[in-house]
Amino acid sequence: DAGVIQSPRHEVTEMGQEVTLRCKPISGHDYLFWYRQTMMRGLELLIYFNNNVPIDDSGMPEDRFSAKMPNASFSTLKIQPSEPRDSAVYFCASSLIGDYGYTFGSGTRLTVV
Amino acid sequence: GENVEQHPSTLSVQEGDSAVIKCTYSDSASNYFPWYKQELGKRPQLIIDIRSNVGEKKDQRIAVTLNKTAKHFSLHITETQPEDSAVYFCAASTGGDGQNFVFGPGTRLSVLP
Numbered sequence A: 001d002a003g004v005i006q007s008p009r010h011e012v013t014e015m016g017q018e019v020t021l022r023c024k025p026i027s028g029h030d031y032l033f034w035y036r037q038t039m040m041r042g043l044e045l046l047i048y049f050n051n052n053v054p055i056d057d058s059g060m061p062e063d064r065f066s067a068k069m070p071n072a073s074f075s076t077l078k079i080q081p082s083e084p085r086d087s088a089v090y091f092c093a094s095s096l097i098g099d100y101g102y103t104f105g106s107g108t109r110l111t112v113v
Numbered sequence B: 001g002e003n004v005e006q007h008p009s010t011l012s013v014q015e016g017d018s019a020v021i022k023c024t025y026s027d028s029a030s031n032y033f034p035w036y037k038q039e040l041g042k043r044p045q046l047i048i049d050i051r052s053n054v055g056e057k058k059d060q061r062i063a064v065t066l067n068k069t070a071k072h073f074s075l076h077i078t079e080t081q082p083e084d085s086a087v088y089f090c091a092a093s094t095g096g097d098g099q100n101f102v103f104g105p106g107t108r109l110s111v112l113p
Helices: none
Strands: A005-007 A010-013 A019-024 A031-038 A042-050 A053-056 A065-071 A074-079 A088-095 A108-112 B004-007 B010-014 B019-025 B032-038 B045-051 B056-059 B062-067 B072-077 B086-093 B101-103 B107-112
Touching (some): A005 A088, A010 A019, A031 A074, A042 A065, A042 A074, A053 A065, A074 A088, B004 B086, B010 B019, B032 B062
Parallel strands (some): A010 A108, B010 B107
Antiparallel strands (some): A005 A019, A019 A074, A031 A042, A031 A088, A065 A074, B004 B019, B032 B045, B032 B086, B056 B062, B062 B072, B086 B101, B086 B107
16 A cells, blocks of 8 residues: 555645645545644644544634545645645544554645745 | 643653653543654654553563553653654544544654764
């Protein structure tokens, strides 16, 4: 298995632009998580899905952030409009129910200028 | 909700010495405690985990202990090597199914040759 695949690896965009981050979880995993990592706030859970259904989005910072999981093999995290304070590394992770441990993707480093 | 504290924030040890990182959690219902290692510029990777029905678990040079009464758990690395240098994160599960983690702020471990 190729693991959790995220794209793009790096994204530089101008303030106000829309940004879409993509994630393909490990095949067969039931859970998908989106995390944001910054030096100041560490690893923050933004949202997670179980069987494609959003379970907890309380970590989504504001309405500018949205996430979807249209099928078991694909999820997106969208920021519209983007702001400089959104600059961070965004990780996607997946796990199998009962297995507990997460597998993280390689992350997307987002820079908003 | 769950709150996870982690100490120390930075730790330097001589190669061959032991390193200990400690975490405390607030939610007595938490039942799963993983540890992740993140090398510079890379994804967090699960290195060891422990469940609430176990007091200690060991895997070669690393071990984790759990004290449910005191709500704290620790990572022990023996015979440290330069490749152990990384940021280590502890986490505690909060969701009813154990899938939703809250991460500690991380400990930057430096192993000096």
